[in-house]
Amino acid sequence: MARSDDSFRPNVRWAAPVTFPLSLIGLGLSIYLTIQHFSGSTSFAGCPASGKIDCAKVTTSSWSELFGHIPVALAGLLFYVVMVVLVSPWAWRVANIWLDRIRLAAAVTGIGMVAYLVYAEVVKIKSICIYCTGVHIVTFFLFLSILAAYLLRPLDPAGG
Amino acid sequence: MGRESNRKRRQGQAATAREKAAAARAEQQRLRQRRRALGIISGIVVLVLIGVVAAVVALNHKGKSGPATAASATVLNQVTSVPVSVQTAIGAGTAVTAGLPESIQGGQPLTSGGKPTLLYIGAEFCPFCAGERWALIQALSRFGAFSGLEQIHSAEDNIATFTFLHATYTSSYLNFAPREQEDQNAKPLQTLTAVENAQFSKYLAPGEGSPGYPFLYFDGKYVSIAGPVDPSVLIGKSWSQISSSLSNPSSPIAKSVVGAANHIAAAICTLTGDKPASACPASIQALSRSFAAYGAA
Numbered sequence: 140m141a142r143s144d145d146s147f148r149p150n151v152r153w154a155a156p157v158t159f160p161l162s163l164i165g166l167g168l169s170i171y172l173t174i175q176h177f178s179g180s181t182s183f184a185g186c187p188a189s190g191k192i193d194c195a196k197v198t199t200s201s202w203s204e205l206f207g208h209i210p211v212a213l214a215g216l217l218f219y220v221v222m223v224v225l226v227s228p229w230a231w232r233v234a235n236i237w238l239d240r241i242r243l244a245a246a247v248t249g250i251g252m253v254a255y256l257v258y259a260e261v262v263k264i265k266s267i268c269i270y271c272t273g274v275h276i277v278t279f280f281l282f283l284s285i286l287a288a289y290l291l292r293p294l295d296p297a298g299g
Numbered sequence: 300m301g302r303e304s305n306r307k308r309r310q311g312q313a314a315t316a317r318e319k320a321a322a323a324r325a326e327q328q329r330l331r332q333r334r335r336a337l338g339i340i341s342g343i344v345v346l347v348l349i350g351v352v353a354a355v356v357a358l359n360h361k362g363k364s365g366p367a368t369a370a371s372a373t374v375l376n377q378v379t380s381v382p383v384s385v386q387t388a389i390g391a392g393t394a395v396t397a398g399l400p401e402s403i404q405g406g407q408p409l410t411s412g413g414k415p416t417l418l419y420i421g422a423e424f425c426p427f428c429a430g431e432r433w434a435l436i437q438a439l440s441r442f443g444a445f446s447g448l449e450q451i452h453s454a455e456d457n458i459a460t461f462t463f464l465h466a467t468y469t470s471s472y473l474n475f476a477p478r479e480q481e482d483q484n485a486k487p488l489q490t491l492t493a494v495e496n497a498q499f500s501k502y503l504a505p506g507e508g509s510p511g512y513p514f515l516y517f518d519g520k521y522v523s524i525a526g527p528v529d530p531s532v533l534i535g536k537s538w539s540q541i542s543s544s545l546s547n548p549s550s551p552i553a554k555s556v557v558g559a560a561n562h563i564a565a566a567i568c569t570l571t572g573d574k575p576a577s578a579c580p581a582s583i584q585a586l587s588r589s590f591a592a593y594g595a596a
């Protein structure tokens with residue numbers, strides 16, 4: 140007989156192969172943006188300064204730091220370090236409802252931050268940064284994947 | 300024996316029927332689950348697509364930063380007539396330490412006509428420049444007079460400020476060379492001379508944010524990078540709200556703008572030999588002694 144306890148429901152099989160590479164891409168982009176921030180570099184490979192697209196303008200703006208002190212790039216890096224752990228194949232093998240909820244909560248936090256930063260870029264700064272947008276797109280698909288995995292988890296241990 | 304066999308067969312048929320029913324229920328549950336997931340995901344995707352369209356429209360919307368207009372005489376009068384008693388009461392104020400003038404060694408003087416030159420390099424979109432212009436106009440008005448100042452909102456953070464694009468400054472004590480290097484859309488606006496560009500590049504690279512606006516070069520003696528005014532105190536305020544606050548020493552705007560102006564004035568006083576005396580009282584001169592050496596931090 141199937142156990143009714145949610146804690147023992149396994150996760151969908153495609154979750155790790157989809158989310159883990161996404162989190163690694165996000166981590167790579169975040170590392171690059173953090174290095175750019177702390178090195179003070181404003182030369183972004185492949186990012187022209189053409190008004191609407193201007194990485195330096197975005198990453199050196201007053202919106203590039205949270206609460207005036209915490210670099211957004213560093214916050215993004217910490218987020219992806221946590222996400223890489225949460226969506227690793229090993230973490231997906233742990234069928235525990237609380238881990239799933241923490242993973243989903245982290246993804247919701249990430250997408251909320253993305254909404255705030257996109258607002259800052261298009262409304263306040265009036266320019267977008269290609270690398271930041273890359274992180275935003277990856278975060279969006281990561282959020283969708285985690286949400287879908289959460290909603291589509293098998294209803295009993297035999298399912299899949 | 301035959302009765303027993305019939306009973307077992309019926310039990311087997313019942314069990315099979317139960318399993319089929321359970322399988323059908325499970326399949327229905329799975330279908331419901333997938334429909335629900337699909338509905339939620341589709342809803343989110345539609346919302347995001349709407350958001351993307353809105354973002355593209357917003358990105359191409361000109362907004363309030365639009366064209367410059369002649370600065371209000373009332374506003375300018377309030378900016379340039381902050382009483383000395385208020386300047387003294389505010390002193391260092393809440394000027395941002397990281398943006399204060401820093402002393403440099405062996406800097407190239409930009410002296411012209413026998414007068415030292417203060418070089419400003421900024422951009423119209425830049426919020427830190429928006430904040431610094433209030434302090435610059437306040438400080439420079441102690442040594443001379445502006446004409447041709449225009450009002451703008453910075454494209455970034457929408458801060459009420461001015462542009463030096465068509466402004467002229469006259470003073471018996473110093474020259475002021477303002478360069479708005481980029482416009483509201485970060486397109487090139489005013490060009491730097493080779494000497495100006497050399498100073499701008501020298502003190503910003505490497506390790507500093509480029510383009511490093513706003514940049515002040517005090518005739519080879521000091522540089523100020525990123526400005527001493529925290530623009531967040533000005534966000535959401537109109538020109539008249541800002542200018543009318545400047546003579547109130549307890550106003551956060553006055554503490555920030557006049558505090559920054561006092562530091563800028565102190566650096567200018569070292570260039571002019573503390574002239575005129577009205578602009579360089581002992582309290583202002585004292586501020587220059589707190590300036591750090593460039594690169595010491």
